[in-house]
Amino acid sequence: MGRPPCCEKIEVKKGPWTPEEDIILVSYIQQHGPGNWRSVPTNTGLLRCSKSCRLRWTNYLRPGIRRGNFTQSEEKMIIHLQALLGNRWAAIASYLPQRTDNDIKNFWNTHLKKKLVTMKLRNGINEDKTNMAATDTASCNNNNNRCNHNKRTTNKGQWEKKLQTDINMAKQALFQALSLDQPSSSIPLDPESPKPHHHSATTTYASNTENISKLLQNWKSSPSSRPNTSSRSINKSSSTGEEGVFDHHSLFSSNSESGSVDEKLNLMSETSMFQGESKPTIDLEATTDSQGSLSLIEKWLFDDQGLVQCEDNNQENIIDVSLEGKNNDDSSPDLF
DNA sequence: AAACGGTCCAACCGCGGTTTA
């Protein structure tokens, strides 16, 4: 019974990929398109398991990936999406098509989590000075029933209002981040742009994408490079939605000199947000129609923009929402 | 200059859902 193994489970290589392996993998995918990963090791002779090949492709070799240097708007977006979706990195990544779920996850774990905690602490201290009780109640309200340290009875209407306000603020801020119309949202697409991160200077191969991206420069001109649309990985919404990525790559290819960054980004936004392939893999997805219309989450995020106006872009407020959402997400953000 | 600790991230691991023989 069951499937036969795709290949003999001979010794599989682990650890960092070499340039040679990358080239083999890239050229194979150039010919056959991504997907059908089980056949990759056998057909290429790579001593890697299919999983490793897929990971290498989706997290590193795939065209259109931007690495490091998260912009303010991206940061905001991640914060809000994390608050809304929890640690569903793949779903979050689908809204940031240039970023991999792994990258976002790492960024969250190494930067944003700490940042939010410190800001929350700072915020908490300030609030304590002014109105400790109010803070307590508010944070408790957002945590809904999970607040067990405070037995004070809270007015249900009050916390519902607060919750609704917070949700709407998050929606508003997310919309702003997604619309990318803020001056600060201009993303330095130029790979030569300043990269304060120390790893930019690293000599380790794994951090050097230039050599691989050169290999991929002519990617979009190769008709055979189109992914197999009959593959189930295409039909099924995927965090790494390969098909969408190629479009993004064409937008950001080194040949694409025309058009402003913002134009490109808006295009990116449109293609990623409204292509069926790039929808987040959330449960309610099954409830969306098949016409390519907005998923419920997107409707939820973007509808009723006028309902609650975010008074300003006060980051403290935003972070407040996020952190409180974070407190909830251990038990999954069951907003849906 | 060396030791140490912190940071970062690529890659691995394990799990759950899906597919297929």
Add this chain to the structure above:
DNA sequence: ATAAACCGCGGTTGGACCGTT
């Protein structure tokens, strides 16, 4: 119907790099 492989996801880790002492 069943079992095993496949696939994708989130959590975790190992090692390289960096800053401080």
